[in-house]
Amino acid sequence: MTYEFDFAWLAGYWPVFARGVAMTIRLILVGGVLGIALGIFCAWGRALGPRWLRPLVALYVELIRNTPFLIQLFFIFFGLPAAGFRLNEVEAASLAMVINLGAYSAEIIRAGIEATPRGQFEAGASLALSPLQTFRHVVLIPALQKIWPALASQVVIVMLGSAVVSQIAVEDLTFAANFAQSRTFRAFEAYFLSTAIYLALAILLRFLLLRLGDLLFPHKRGAR
Amino acid sequence: MTRRDPIRMPSNDRPAPARAAHSQGRPMITKRRLLAAALAAATALSAAPAAFADALEDIKSAGIIRVAVPQDFPPFGSVGTDMKPQGYDVDMARLIATRLNVDLALVPVTSANRIPFLQTGKVDLVISSMGKNPERDAVIDFSDAYAPFYNGVFGPEDLAIADASDLSGRTVGVTRGSIEDLELTKIAPADATLKRYEDNNGTISAFLSGQVEAIATGNVVAAAIIAQDPPKKPAMKFLIKNSPCYVGLNENEPALQAAVNEIIAAAKADGALEEIAQQWLGMGLPEGL
Numbered sequence: 001m002t003y004e005f006d007f008a009w010l011a012g013y014w015p016v017f018a019r020g021v022a023m024t025i026r027l028i029l030v031g032g033v034l035g036i037a038l039g040i041f042c043a044w045g046r047a048l049g050p051r052w053l054r055p056l057v058a059l060y061v062e063l064i065r066n067t068p069f070l071i072q073l074f075f076i077f078f079g080l081p082a083a084g085f086r087l088n089e090v091e092a093a094s095l096a097m098v099i100n101l102g103a104y105s106a107e108i109i110r111a112g113i114e115a116t117p118r119g120q121f122e123a124g125a126s127l128a129l130s131p132l133q134t135f136r137h138v139v140l141i142p143a144l145q146k147i148w149p150a151l152a153s154q155v156v157i158v159m160l161g162s163a164v165v166s167q168i169a170v171e172d173l174t175f176a177a178n179f180a181q182s183r184t185f186r187a188f189e190a191y192f193l194s195t196a197i198y199l200a201l202a203i204l205l206r207f208l209l210l211r212l213g214d215l216l217f218p219h220k221r222g223a224r
Numbered sequence: 225m226t227r228r229d230p231i232r233m234p235s236n237d238r239p240a241p242a243r244a245a246h247s248q249g250r251p252m253i254t255k256r257r258l259l260a261a262a263l264a265a266a267t268a269l270s271a272a273p274a275a276f277a278d279a280l281e282d283i284k285s286a287g288i289i290r291v292a293v294p295q296d297f298p299p300f301g302s303v304g305t306d307m308k309p310q311g312y313d314v315d316m317a318r319l320i321a322t323r324l325n326v327d328l329a330l331v332p333v334t335s336a337n338r339i340p341f342l343q344t345g346k347v348d349l350v351i352s353s354m355g356k357n358p359e360r361d362a363v364i365d366f367s368d369a370y371a372p373f374y375n376g377v378f379g380p381e382d383l384a385i386a387d388a389s390d391l392s393g394r395t396v397g398v399t400r401g402s403i404e405d406l407e408l409t410k411i412a413p414a415d416a417t418l419k420r421y422e423d424n425n426g427t428i429s430a431f432l433s434g435q436v437e438a439i440a441t442g443n444v445v446a447a448a449i450i451a452q453d454p455p456k457k458p459a460m461k462f463l464i465k466n467s468p469c470y471v472g473l474n475e476n477e478p479a480l481q482a483a484v485n486e487i488i489a490a491a492k493a494d495g496a497l498e499e500i501a502q503q504w505l506g507m508g509l510p511e512g513l
Contacts, residue, residue: 081433089419089435167426168435169397169419179420182401
């Protein structure tokens, strides 16, 4: 039971892996930024938005949180073209990640908003802040502060979940591993390498997000 | 022509003598081993004359031809909803039996046991979507090709692609790691985009939903798409790798081989084979089959 590791094949495949890593990073950048933005909007809509918006947001959040990501992806990529809405695989993957992260982060952020005492709204109003100003300064920032580590975890989960986008021929890191594996048949090495890269990416992403949290909410530094 | 029961499925439970002899050969009992060897030799000897007799004469005098067909490989051979075998190979077996004017006994086989079935005289012919290769050619004989089996690039009827260079600037779907993927990667121009999907379903869905303009796949996969009667039907554009199917028969049977080849040639000429191909593969026979 000895296995001889052989990474010699990597000489020919490292560009595939490099492009794959770049694609995975690109997807999580787009998905992360837009997904959190969508999540903030939905959290506002569900907790404080106009009455007609609340059931719509609730429907979206429940629909996404109760269906598999892979099915959402297939629906967007294979299903929507039948309705005349065609996205290429990278657009479809990005959209699926934004929609997915949007729903999960909406619930996380809403938890933060609902943890904000009622009195803070009144305090904002008494300072003559507009409802939007109250939301931004009095509600959202403290809410994000409270749930930032949870949000960072969710972004990492979505990044790792993006592995399935190779199913629609997006050339991400998983695609690179599968591609190399199917050409060289060095399955152990190909998945060993991709595992190591995903691990490094996840740790790096979490670290960067937490640092970003410290920068965004400086007065809470050390309080976490 | 009076055929009482055109298709009989003989039971497959007859023990194979040679194999039974081998399983008795325990290493510890030398005498038994010797006996087993003698038994095996005797079986081989008794089987040998049959193989050298004229199989065509035997078939005609018995009034029945036994043909090995697949039962788990649509559209070549599968079991229909009426529990009867159906498919390209089954129709081909029927055609040969009809034209030899004998009854037909279909013997379901797997790709692993079809050649042993032929060699041990359990069947007269193997019509089991079998390709030709040197290993097989060394132990059995083949007829002329009777069915197309190839990988190629398929696209909608109106897409103008005649060879690999026409893929320039186009998007082609392919199943990752398949023969088509490996071959097309070599021959496709640099500005053609290959989208590699995990499995045939992904490749098919990408084609049907318009995510790729063409796909590289096997004619059997294309036939499966056509059978679903989708709005966009794949048509053959160019060939990547050709490996047509041949009827397998025992060696040194020139009369049977000639008779089968004659039937295949006649069926090609009179359109009977074209009809079978249209029915099961959804497209006609390619040129040069």
